[in-house]
Amino acid sequence: MALKxxxxxxxxxxxxxxxxxxxxxxxxxxxxxxxxxxxEYSVWLCSSCWRCHESCPVAIDIYGLMMEQRRxxxxxxxxxxxxxxxxxxxxxxxxxQRELDEMRAFWNLxxxxxxxxxxxxxxxxxxx
Amino acid sequence: xxxxxxxxxxxxxxLGIELEIIPGAVCCGAPIxxxxxxxxxxxxxxxxxxAAAMGHGTVVTLCGSCTNxxxxxxxxxxxxxxxxxAQRRLEPLGLPLPGHITVTHLVRVLSEHQSxxxxxxxxxxxLRIALTNPCQVFRPGExxxxxxxxxxxxxxxxxxxxGASVFDYDGENECCxxxxxxxxxxxSLAAGRRKLDATAAxxxxxxxCGNCHLLLRHFQRAITKGSDRKPQETLFLSQxxxxxxxxxxxxxxxxxNRWR
Numbered sequence: 001m002a003l004k005x006x007x008x009x010x011x012x013x014x015x016x017x018x019x020x021x022x023x024x025x026x027x028x029x030x031x032x033x034x035x036x037x038x039x040e041y042s043v044w045l046c047s048s049c050w051r052c053h054e055s056c057p058v059a060i061d062i063y064g065l066m067m068e069q070r071r072x073x074x075x076x077x078x079x080x081x082x083x084x085x086x087x088x089x090x091x092x093x094x095x096x097q098r099e100l101d102e103m104r105a106f107w108n109l110x111x112x113x114x115x116x117x118x119x120x121x122x123x124x125x126x127x128x
Numbered sequence: 129x130x131x132x133x134x135x136x137x138x139x140x141x142x143l144g145i146e147l148e149i150i151p152g153a154v155c156c157g158a159p160i161x162x163x164x165x166x167x168x169x170x171x172x173x174x175x176x177x178x179a180a181a182m183g184h185g186t187v188v189t190l191c192g193s194c195t196n197x198x199x200x201x202x203x204x205x206x207x208x209x210x211x212x213x214a215q216r217r218l219e220p221l222g223l224p225l226p227g228h229i230t231v232t233h234l235v236r237v238l239s240e241h242q243s244x245x246x247x248x249x250x251x252x253x254x255l256r257i258a259l260t261n262p263c264q265v266f267r268p269g270e271x272x273x274x275x276x277x278x279x280x281x282x283x284x285x286x287x288x289x290x291g292a293s294v295f296d297y298d299g300e301n302e303c304c305x306x307x308x309x310x311x312x313x314x315x316s317l318a319a320g321r322r323k324l325d326a327t328a329a330x331x332x333x334x335x336x337c338g339n340c341h342l343l344l345r346h347f348q349r350a351i352t353k354g355s356d357r358k359p360q361e362t363l364f365l366s367q368x369x370x371x372x373x374x375x376x377x378x379x380x381x382x383x384x385n386r387w388r
Contacts, residue, residue, distance in 0.1 A: 020308070024305070026308075026315045045315065046307070046311070047306065048264065050267035071163070086157070092155050109133060109134060115154045119174075125165075
């Protein structure tokens, strides 16, 4: 579903000028905000630095807009896999309790308990 | 990143602050789960509920993204609909709905203890330090309410406490680009390269976020592949402070650092 250009946006391009993605040649949501006819951009190209959001002179909720649009689009593999891992084990980068215990003991850190595997799917993401 | 935790604990311990781990804490949900569902907030609320159940009113995080997500979750709990939903999900787990929890980041705790920190500096450092700010600790300003969101000075002050000088460079307030890796590895490494190129003349690049560490240290070889540049030393802010405080290297997790 196409992203609707926000009515309040004045297309000033400040968001483009502060975006780290744009500085390395990528095109993020800010490309679309500055020019709704731009042929290429992706709402997934973002490093969550919030600089566009902070700089917008008319206070568009750029971060919120981007997240809403992401939920309507297929994710890139990196996001898909990390999301699946969080649903399955509560962690974006899974580790076993034994591995964690060994690592923390090596570094002389107190033990830490991992989340129960069923926690996210069965408790925190209840269907209505 | 155990060296981050161990060095943060060592520095805070010297200030009389002890940390307790939240048992069974889950990933905060941002920005990964947030990209799929607005329900991401219940992950962070769960973490706040576990902290509250331990009797704590403050959560300190080492990661910028977690600080940001937990702060937004704490704010979200002022909405009745979110509170009702959160209660429905927490109740079967035996967790009461948390009241207001103060969410803060290591950098913020350290900045609030600058005068005490100054008295602990016993080994002033003669170094030029380039720093990179943990983006989400400062932005969005309306949520984080800390420092100048686009031009923060706190880490400058903390670095200068150690006796080191701050190496100025263009792009200090730019994001390192680590989170971009989830969507596009090539662009993420290109963003990291900008940071490393701009700070190459500094002795050490100091950061205070696990994501920055991942890109600028662990992926540094991939970033600089094919070039003959020398490796850039990186340290967590807590490791730098700990060195100036004369804390033992094993407590600062410095065993894998090349530089001493």
